[in-house]
Amino acid sequence: MTWEALAGRLQGPMDAAAWEAAIxxxxxxxxxxxxxNFDEAGVSDEVAxxxxxxxxxxxxxAASWQFPFRYLAAYRHAPSLRxxxxxxxxxxxxxxNFRCCGGGR
Structure with missing residues (x-):
């Protein structure tokens, strides 16, 4: 079950136990x-x-193929120092892992 399906089934915000089961x-x-969301729910330091x-x-x-700005956004919006x-x-x-398509320059 995905975390989205779990959240829909709970019909409300997920608590620490729900997140820790989905993570x-x-x-x-x-x-x-x-x-x-993990911080707001209070997931344990071990799970974090x-x-x-x-x-x-x-x-x-490397396997995620995410653009660098996704990680920068997470860094900027992370609610706690952990x-x-x-x-x-x-x-x-x-x-x-980022390669530009500028012809090998």
Whole structure:
């Protein structure tokens, strides 16, 4: 079940337990886009550390094919300091994977 389906089934904001159940099956971009929701729900530091490790993993970033601005936006809008470092690392990894189509310049 996706986190969106779970949220619809609950018919209200997801609490920490709901997020912690959904997080292991969430993709990297869904994790990045929900950092604020995780904090508002009060997910545990242990789960937050798992999210941070996943979203800042170079292989996960490369496989996600996300543009660097997505990570920059997450960095700028992260509500707490525990999210300050992982999106910044992911931004660096995504820039390393970014290739311009300017003819090899």
């Amino acid at each position: 292991p099956s969430m993709g990297a971009m869904a994790l990045v886009r929900n950092l604020r 550390a798992q999210v941070a490790a996943k979203i800042s993993d170079p292989a996960v970033v 999210w300050a470092y992982p999106p910044g690392r992911a931004l660096g990894h995504s820039l390393a």
